[in-house]
Amino acid sequence: MPRNPASEIRTRHIVSILESRFGPLYCNHPHRFDWYSSRYGKVDVFITDSKFHEHHRWFDMAYADIKELAAHQSGFIIFVLGSKDNFLVIPAKDLIAELPNYQPGHTTNDGRYHFNLPLGGNTFSQLPNWKLNQYAENIDLIPKISN
Helix, strand or coil, X not given: CCCCHHHHHHHHHHHHHHHXXXXXXXXXXXXXXXXXXXXXXXXXXXXXXXXXXXXXEEEEEEHHHHHHHHHCCCEEEEEEEEECCEEEEEEHHHXXXXXXXXXXXXXXXXXXXXXXXXXXXXXXXXXXXXXXXXXXXXXXXXXXXXX
C-alpha cells in the first residue's frame, strides 16, 4: 500500500536528524519501512506518524514490535505529531513499562495498541497518568554512538 507523501516527508526529516547523530540508518526488518537501525544495530528506532484526526493524533503499534524494541538496549519509538518538528522520542522500555496501565478496550483483535493524543494534551488517552512532556522533541534521549 502506498504511503502518504506528507507522512513520508515528516519521516524523512526525522531520519535526517537521526542520521546526523549516528550516520546512515538501515531498514533491517523486512516489510517494515518504519523501523530503522543504526550501523551494527546499536540503536533501533520505530517511527510512527499521525496526521490530525478530529481532536487528536492517532497511532497504533503491535505488541510484538513494542516488546522487541524494549528488549533492545537502545530501542526507541518516535511518534511524529503531524509536523516534522513536533514529535515524541520515547524509549521503548518506558512504553512497555506503562502498558500494564493501559485502559482496557482499546486494543485491536490482532494485538495492536491504540494511542490517541488529544491536541494540546500531554498524555495518551489510553495512558492518562503518564505525562509525556519529558519526551517532547527530546532527541537527546537517544544516545550518540560511534560505529
